[in-house]
Amino acid sequence: MPARTSRPSSHKTWLSVGAVLVLAAANAPAVLGFAQEKYHAYEIDTDDYKAERGHWDLMAMPARYQLNSIHAVLLRTGKVLLIAGSGNSVKQFEGGTFKSTLWDPAKNTFRKIDTPKDMFCAGHTQLPDGKVLIAGGTARYETLGGDVKRAGGAMLVKNEDPDQDRTFPKGTVFLSASGKTYRSQFPVHVPPAHKAISPVTGRATVTANEARVYVEADEEGAGGVTNTTEQYEIQGLRGEDDDNFYGIANKLGLDKKDFQGIRDAYEFDPATEKYTKVGSMSEARWYPTLLTLADGKVLATSGLDDVGQVVPGKNEIYDPATRTWSKAPTRYFPTYPSLFLTTGGKVFYSGSNSGYGPADQGRAPGIWDLAANTFRTTSGLKDSDTLETSGSVLLPPAQDQKVMVFGGGGVGESEKATARTAVIDLKAPHPVFGPGPDLPHRTRYLNTVLMPDDTVFTTGGSGDYRGRGESDILAAQFYDPKTNAFRAAADPAVGRNYHTEALLLPDGRVAVFGSDPLFGDADNTKPGTFEQRVEVYSPPYLYRDNRPRLGDAPASVRRGQSITIRTADAARITTARLIHPGSATHVTDFDQRSVALGLKQAPGGITVTVPNDPSLVPAGWHMLFATDRRGTPSEAVWIHVM
Template identity: 70%
Template sequence: MKYRPSPKVRKALVGSAAVAVLGGMNAPAAIGFAQREYHQYEINRPEYKARYGHWDLLAMPTKYRVNSIHATLLPTGKVLLIAGSGNSIKHFNGGRFDSTLWDPATKTFKKIPTPKDLFCGGHTQLPDGRLLIAGGTARYEVLQGDVKRAGGAMLVKNEDPDHSRTFPKGTLFRSPTGKEYASQLPVSVPRATKTVDSATGRVAVTANQARVYVEATQDGPAGITNTSEQYAIVGLRGRDADNFYGMANKLGMDKKDFQGIREAYEFDPFTEKYVLVRSMSEARWYPTLVGLADGKVLTVSGLDDIGQIIPGKNEIFDPETGTWSPGPLRYFPTYPSLFLMRGGKLFYSGSNAGYGPANQGRVPGIWDPKSNTFTPVTGLKDADTLETSSSVLLPPAQRQKVMVLGGGGVGESPKSTARTAIIDLTAPHPSYVSGPKLPAPTRYLNSVILPDDTVFTTGGSTGYRGRSASNLLQAQFYDPANNAFTPAAAPTVGRNYHTEALLLPDGRVAVFGSDSLFADKANTIPGTFEQRVEIYTPPYLYRTRQAQLGSGPTELVRGVSASFPVTDAAHITTARLIRPGSSTHVTDVDQRSVALDVQRGKNAVTVTVPRDSSLVPSGWYMLFVTDNHHTPSRARWIHIS
């Protein structure tokens, strides 16, 4: 509906200048009211929308609202919002784990039973459309001073070459001085390794081991142990007591970090249920999952089951067999941004989301998982502000250019940057070159690929988690063809940590979440999680009527052409396959836009899918066609097999 100022507003607009001159007591209120009303009038004008677009708040009933930590567009056109415990220790302790399914087409919502705390796990779309979610939260962090019981890592040893054993949660380990510690999770210990010397016939047994987090059974410093000790497992006798025991170096009351889980699930978009699959060998919190050219998934980084960053033990998931296997060893900080390149290598942009030392794993580069070689790249300015930065494979993917935008210093550093940089991965010696600056230094910026080959960027804050009321109510478009930003309409909701953004099948963008540390400029009032969802309608949907893309084949093979009926076919200029986004912590390595060859007929277009599986990994895509006014059609879902 077109906005028209009321007679009262028009009167206020005309009289506001006079009121200001008179300087009456009500002048500030009158001016403020007039400014707000004029702003509403301005942003609702058709001419304004056609230039800058428009924001609307989603009418989501209260019972479906969640602390959105993860957002994924599914091949049904619905959006899965995963909160898990939603960064609420109250929810975690109460076993309340949430997910909501939103259908933008029908404007309906559904609560999804969530079996585990998937808060801060990793996820990626599988070739058949299922969403793989691996890892999550086993324990919330406890700051030093709040720790009530000593705890730490216990190595559970097995010297029995004939038997493995699983010890349940709550197993007690007793020190030589009588101190007892209880395991916080079940732990399975493989059997020992037995070797026979072929020359002498002597048998050698090498103990195997597994690690588990333990806590003292009593509160306070009496539970602290600062020496290396061997621990008896309470309840074992005879040979079992000799073969199975614990070893720990230090069990103290220092800060306890978040701890990950080993469990993995698939969310089936068609049955709309979580399905448990085989667990990883490593527990992970804040991992990145990236799809490979062969359809398998590489899982990297994360905090483990005792809250330490995993030192390069990566894993590969095979969706055909549902099994995990060891991957190439390579250390990364948590939530690293990894992009599948042509040829099957991975590009690490340097963007990450937080945990890990400042001097390890921060250098961007090209990683070959097959040979496990890593080639650093140079040229990046403000290289110490890559944490909480945004990275995107620029459209179309054939150009193999990656852009990094904004970012901040490591941890709670107050440093942030307006820097952007671009790397051409097809160059003989790829190196970052500076791009146009953002309007302000920005952390937590969301970047979304649009069907018209631009990138929509929105939100973020200057300070760590929005400190000192530093949320940025601004949005802009980046045009790779012109290497420039242009302004977009400003959002009404500030976004920083724990925020996500997705392209919808109708060409709009939905933005979720935000988790400010404080709610005031003085940083004295605790912040609350932002549950409102805001939807942005880009200018291209206000300029000309959308072309109507008719039904055609839903299953395509790489290298094959297919025809689709379309209105005004003569004016169609481009066709794009856009892989649906799967976003968390402003990290989305799933989204990519692939250019298709287009042939125009009288009432149809024929498109051809590239042959390269590293350019077009198997899976579901949105097919958009765009006219000569850069207006995209609504998407058709296409499965590439």
């Protein structure tokens, strides 16, 4: 808890502020501006201001630990894993410099973590045992059309042999009939052909299998371009292999090359503080969403694949028990779709997303029944063409099954932005979005954090794409679901837009990381600089006296069971919440959810009961907060729900 700052009360302090104000009034607007700044700096550090709006502090991170934070994950140890990978830096990508930093907010200490792959723009989620799954990342940076040196594109590698599969290494050469040569940029595995025997004629029918790989021409410039569909011989094959294995490609050109994803997946263990490689995905993914399901398995959707195209609805399921992936129901989404597990196990798509995909495909919100693979769209959402870079949360408590959408922008580099918020009640017979209160500003990239007192803290964002025109919004506010209204919080000192993350910490503070502006000036003439400073917000409830304290508690509980927690403050505790730790990136955080617990007074403490619903309470580690009638929360106690 932040130390209370005593209100400046000396005659000398008041005289100095007053003298500056008198001077300002008597002289010029510039002096008045200086005076207002000085008074504001004084005001935001007073007890009354902090008790009403809270307070921001910049954290000192030593230079050797600083990084371009793209992903932020709260671990069950209370530490925060910050992942940059190459950090949106081509130089670091080409140099193989991939970064992660572990931050302990309680001690404000840091540790560098060896990072084996470029996890830049991967997906991640909390697993039931407290480990974190990170899947996908960057295989290749985008190259604009004028900078592309060699023609390239997707090559389908065909296999007509039903008796063998084959893996072709990176650098495999594909020869066209006209003598042009192309090389694969990644290894590619081609499964055996499909063989079927007719029960009537007894004849065998063989259907070729295929796999896709990105290739580039050996020759630079226009000489490597192919504008027609052609078949390609694979260099080095002889005899039947030469007949059975071959490539087919459409246009291989010099047009813009998008980012490309990887198939690799890792688990990060908070105990060992190391990454461990697990089974690879079938699809390469860059900008994917990972969502933990009711059975503890993980759904992976969307992302850009190994040729830079949005994965065409090929989703996968990760099993933590076997560390392997299997096929999931097919459903197309744009990249980083905002997905929420709902009671009953269905998945709700709010329409929020963070980037790639056509404007007219996969953008409508709706309810996805994985078992039947059906999708029921929902209506009523105002400004539905500004859902990209919007925020979405499952409002607290999760039992209410209400999802709220905050702000957002137009598709791609659009100048569009909206102040719209909207709420949908998923328990209604026919769920429809209804209007919420407008944000104070038209905002995209707004971070949203669930708080222990059932409010939603929102901060930052910008009015234009990646903060263009110095449009960062230095404002924060709380949304209260009970009153359906916003109230102002203290203004942050640091602007945040693209590549920003925010997390609730176990002590009740909120930490905010990152920001990747496109430009560094209002005229959009200078390149932007990645924001590496960490800013931490202390809410008003941390400036109240007599905060509830929780004592000893069982380390684990099963769903449907009750546990007793020792506390001397039992008589004034009115609510208890299980808050799942967040894992945030690109204005998305599907791990965070706040579940109301049954609460009773007990001798020397409180007894809380966990709901018996795996689709409401995911297995794993949670923060348990107890809150008094004023809305003041305790520090969290970590509980493992099994």
